[in-house]
Amino acid sequence: ADGSMLVTRLDSLDLVSGRIGDFVAGPLIPVGPTPVDVAISPDSRTAFVPLVGTTHVAIVDVRSATKTGQLTVADSPLRALVTPDATHLYITTTATSDTSSTSMATESSTTRRAASCT
DSSP: OOOEEEEOSSSEEEEEEEEEEEEEEEEEOOSSSSSOEEEEEEEEEEEEETTTTTTEEEETTTTTTEEEEEEEEEESEEEEEEEEEEEEEEEESSSSEEEEEEETTTTTTTEEEOOOOO
């Protein structure tokens, strides 16, 4: 809502603000190797960053611009999505067609194999 956004770099997030073509770089947030996506919680306080090539999703406190932890998921997480009610985080991977679902309340994970389209 304040015009800020998170941009992935080689091993960090960059908090930037401003209008398109007129961005002001903010702090770099070290998150780990190869961040490829950012999912933001509905309250805009937490970012979830899949680290492709690892088994981790970094957890970032957006207000303090710091990595506060990480989740362990299936091989090579690629995309992340937080449900609108903030109850689950869904992660897709590059290694398989699996989707991991993590309960935001308990941080317990389940993995589901995607249906075949043959």
